[in-house]
Amino acid sequence: MLAHPECDAKLALVSDASDKAIGATLQQLKGKDWQPLTFFSQKLSSAQQKYSAYDRELLAIYKSIKYFRHMIEARDFVIYSDHKPLTHAFLTRKENCSPRQFRHLDFISQFSTDIWHIAGKNNVVADTLSRVEEIAQPISLEKLAQCQQADCELKLLLESKNSLQLRKVRVPGSDVEIYCDDDGNTLRPFVSKSLRQLVFENLHSLSHPGGSATAKLVAERYVWPGVRKDCRE
DSSP states (O other), X not given: OOOOOOTTSEEEEEEEEOSSEEEEEEEEEEXXXXXXXXXXXXXXXXTGGGSOHHHHHHHHHHHHHXXXXXXXTTOOEEEEESOGGGGGGGGSOGGGSOHHHHHXXXXXXXXXXXXXXXXXXXXXXXXXXXXXXXXXXXXXXHHHXXXXXTOHHHHHHHHSOOSOOEEEEEOTTSSOEEEEEEOSSOEEEBXXXXXXHHHHHHHHHHHOOOHHHHHHHHHTTOBOTTHHHHHHO
């Protein structure tokens, strides 16, 4: 939920950039909690996608300040980025900057030169906003059921003893039935080989977690033989 701006609250602009988009959130400190005031997200052009990581992260700050200008002008605020080299941006000599970098830094400096590093794992909101364009198309339950019907591996699993507790489940509000692993607490749909890469990319592209974290993310929601090993690889 967005909060109402308070003129005496401390402000922070948190930005991030992915390969295809940039995102940011403007937030205020109320007590010990950061409250979101507004969000920004924009897809990168084909030319901007070729920028270096430094230039994309700098562009994210530049664009978000332009977008939030009416809320941050004449206010003190801190800029947070998970790209650590940007914390030294205003110490870089002009001759070491490209013309575009200098223009962006010159504009940013009119509002703030206070750039701090934030760990990627703590930069959740801006990171997610910057990756909206990377989220693949969701897998429909109809497609999942269709692939299961022709899955020879699934048939062997149903006929043999294994650790999976597979049973057919009817999807509420539809005639679709899919096989899920039922451990008594959660239902995890069985994913056929043709859809596993897509399932992985859907979840991994949200925030690009590491191998073990991605494996846990997928295994908590879906099941197939060797799911964690596949995800780590």
